[in-house]
Amino acid sequence: MASRIPQAFIDNVRSKVNIVDVIGQYTQLVKKGRQWTGSCPFHDDRHPSLFVEENKQVFNCFSCGRSGSVFSFIMEKEGYSYPEAILSLAESVDIPIDSSISANNGNQIDGTTQAIYQLHTDAQRLYQHTLLNTTSGEQALAYLHDKRQLSDDIIKEFGIGFVPDDNLLLSYAKEKNLSHEVLMASELFITNSVSGDMRDRFSGRIVWPIKTERGQVVGFSGRALDAENSIKYMNSPESPFFTKGRILYNLNRAKNVIKQTGTAMIFEGFMDVISAHMADEKVGVATMGTALTPDHIRQLSRIAKRVLLIYDSDEAGQNAARRSIELFKNNAKNIEVGVVHLPDLLDPDEVRVQRGLPVLKKALNQSILTPIEFLVNAARNGKNLSNQAQYLTFLHEVMQILYTATPVEQDIQLTRIANEFGTSKQALQAQLQQTKQSVKGQNSHQSVSQSSHVASDFSPKTSGYEFGFPVEPNRYQKISxxxxxxxxxxxxxxxxxxxxxxxxxxxxxxxxxxxxxxxxxxxxxxxxxxxxxxxxxxxxxxxxxxxxxxxxxxxxxxxxxxxxxxxxxxxxxxxxxxxxxxxxxxxxxxxxxxxxxxxxxxxxxxxxxxxxxxxxxxxx
The missing domain is CATH 1.10.860 (DNAb Helicase; Chain A)
Incomplete structure (x- = not known):
């Protein structure tokens, strides 16, 4: 109940944030009278039971019982504390957060968590100092200068560091008298299962700090300097304060530029983000060894109107692009999606190093495919299209892609295929029409089946109403x-x-x-x-x-x-x-x-x- 964040600040956030806009990022809402309704995002809601009252700025699900304000919705959905929810929503509507409020929010965190956060901040500073100013970091610094062509300014800007083999951080933590509980919970150390001895987790690695949207260091990604090390890359493990599926690398730095330009770029690697930044494209973020998630998309949909996917050209990268296109289609239909095609199967960092920054900048801005164009091109991969059977398989895949496209995109792609392979455009159009009819028939059958199921579940004899709102029969109870x-x-x-x-x-x-x-x-x-x-x-x-x-x-x-x-x-x-x-x-x-x-x-x-x-x- 009590909060160290000033009540005036909380009231200001409440007045600027619209609960319909916030919840609408998680589920589709439809206005019915004075309320908005939709499927509840907290459970499998076959019969939409979420109601949002815009005039009172509250929500309620009559199925699972969750209810509250916009703050409690974000707390429940994102796992935030009350102060964290307030600050997150304040940032989403560009309300300035001064240092006193940030400090007060820190006081809301329990002592162990606060100590863990501080240890991560101190670790990043120690690692960077080691890289730039000590003999222990000379080899790593030479690698970044020569192989990765990074300047000291870029290294400082992105907080890159090096972890020596002498347990530097462990010694520092002991000097600070940090408890064993904090050291274990921080995930910055590894314990030998036989001897029980601790050592720095990222020893011998160049490290990139991973920060939350508000800039708090919560983890690291480390690259082994020793080429003989079988584990080339290592990330901090999942923990209560570090969840890969919720954090986007560099979002804390890029978010303001994304808001200004309306565009975000999603990369696979941290160095790709840094390379784009060096090419003056400062809207790059990256996932961390994991696929794009709905949580990532919701974060971006709050600040971007357009997203460009820049993935590797190998099979894994192309599959990741396909999944990401589908995720945006299902979770953020209002976001315009493009796919960047880079030259000669290079990734962005390789383009920068091998071809130069001007080539990378041009590719990021001009070599952009629509999702339909990308998917049609991807359908070619692994097929010998001079073989009739494989060509027909290619056409079947293309028709499955094109039936949801706009008429203009359908015409462009069918014309390209007709010209390239000599198939008449009329025949291609006929096959596309057959695909549309087939899909329409399947959807119609499914719709009838679902309608019968709904009718059996909610017949007039069993459905009830409480306070003017429909409720599921097993939830309906007469109030005495x-x-x-x-x-x-x-x-x-x-x-x-x-x-x-x-x-x-x-x-x-x-x-x-x-x-x-x-x-x-x-x-x-x-x-x-x-x-x-x-x-x-x-x-x-x-x-x-x-x-x-x-x-x-x-x-x-x-x-x-x-x-x-x-x-x-x-x-x-x-x-x-x-x-x-x-x-x-x-x-x-x-x-x-x-x-x-x-x-x-x-x-x-x-x-x-x-x-x-x-x-x-x-x-x-």
Whole structure:
């Protein structure tokens, strides 16, 4: 609840960020009335059950129960703490983050994690100093100067360093009296399984620091200087603070230029990114020994309108490009994608070293294929197209690619194939039409099958509605009169502090359900610090308890528009204090009657049934 980030800063972020835009990066939202709906990104949601209220800046899933503000959504989806979510969203809307706020955020991190972060920062400085200023780094520096043609300025700019074999970092950590727990958790050291001795993980390697989007060093990628080393490249292992599928190399440096230009370049290697930077293309990022992920795409889609894929020309690189095109198609349809074709099967770093920076710059800007053009060209790979069988296989693959293309791209590619292989364009068009009809038939069959399944799951007899929203049948529960009164009373107290004082002073009053008693206590604390109009998103951030936030959403849906009236409040109190005990007794009697029936105790059955009848008469 409490946060060292100033409340004014949090409120500013909340006012600038639109929850629909943020959640829309994770799932497609459709506007229906005052709400936006879509499939919940937190679970397999066959029947869209996520609702987003733009005017109140809150979300709720009626299937899995997750609900909250834009901050809690990012916390849940990205695994961020509350302060991290605030700062991440602040950056996404270009709100400046001064050093005092960053420092305050650091205080929110537990001591071990903070020590790990600091150790990584210190390690990067030590490694770079070793490379540039000591005899231990001379061989590595010569390699970077001569083989990789990197200047000292570039080395400094990208924080490149060298790890000597003398356990420099381990000695430093011991001088700082860092605990064994911190050393183990940092993943910067390796322990000998036999002797138990520790050593620096990246000994004998040139290292590139890996940073988060906000510039915190969380890992390293190391290249062995010794050509005899069987493990040429090594990355920091996965850890709670270092997840390869979420981090893009150089994003912290490139993001502002990406925002300005609208374009991002995705490379396979760190040196490719650096080479592009040297060619004055400063929008490059790279994955780290892992394929592009939906998390990577979401990060880029927040700041880029266009993405260029620059992968190696070998089979692995081409397959990676295919997967990336499909990922963008499924996760960010609004992003324009291009594929850069480099000369002579070279990677970007090789183009820089062998051909020069002007050639690399020109290739990155002019040798750009559309995804369709790339995929059609890739379909040629490994085939002898003078062989009829392989040519027909090629055409089958091409038609599968082209049926989703624009009419113009279809015409361009069919014309190219007709001219190159002598096949009539009319025949190619006929085959493309057959492919379209075949795919359409398959989709139609699948759609009918799914519709039948949906109809069986949600027939009129089983589907239900709660507070005007559809819910899955197994989630539907009738709310008792007593609980409805409790919910209405909570909303009245939220809206009117005087009602809260009135309820507190009512002798003998207590909520039947403990969660509402807790909500009353939290409401009182919240009202002390938040004067003025009630803000449900702000209140949910204050609570930060998923089960209570779900209750608050339900209360707001039912009673958010009610006016606080004395007579109504009195009626809520009466129902809770007088009818709740009676309601409990009715349930108890029903259970006892069932037991009496099972035991064939006729006398007891008559007694209990009579009491139940009399209670119901008094209620009416």
């Amino acid at each position: 009169k007593v609980e409805l009164a409790e919910r209405a009373l909570i909303m009245a107290m939220i809206k009117d502090p005087y009602t809260l004082e009135r309820v507190k002073s009512t002798a003998g009053f207590a909520f039947v359900h403990p969660e509402y008693q807790l909500l009353m206590m939290l409401t009182e604390i919240y009202q002390r610090d938040h004067l003025g109009t009630f803000d449900i998103a702000q209140f949910m951030d204050f609570i930060q308890k998923p089960n209570l936030n779900q209750k608050i959403m339900a209360i707001d849906h039912s009673f958010g528009d009610i006016k606080v009236e004395n007579d109504a409040v009195q009626d809520y109190l009466r129902i809770i204090m007088e009818e709740a005990p009676v309601s409990n007794r009715v349930q108890e009697l029903k259970q006892l009657i069932e037991i009496a029936k099972q035991q064939h105790d006729d006398a007891k059955l008559v007694q209990l049934s009579t009491e139940l009848i009399n209670i119901k008469k008094r209620q009416h």
